Amino acid sequence: MKNTKRRSTTWFTDRDLCVDVTVTIDTETGVHRITAVPLPGVIPERQEMIRIKEYRQTWTIKPVSKEMSHVELEGYLDPAGSIPDWITNMLIVDSPVKVIGGVKERMEKK
16 A cells, blocks of 8 residues: 655744554454555655655554454654654654544544
């Protein structure tokens, strides 16, 4: 699966990211793993944006019971260009919590 993302901010140059997503399922353990890595050369870079080239993200979803799963989100991102460390650190801490919270909300609606 190929996916593109664009991140816009008011104070900094926009970034974009083109990723290749792989999903694997261990049929014996039921563990799902979703891995995203950069996919260079698929979409031309745009002059008005900074292309994020160093990125990886892995979701590991392990069933604990019929009603519960353990979710791990691990990742690395170099936003490239000039961004203050405090902003990068804030996003590193807040983003995974928001993403996992959003997934939980969606699952509870089903």
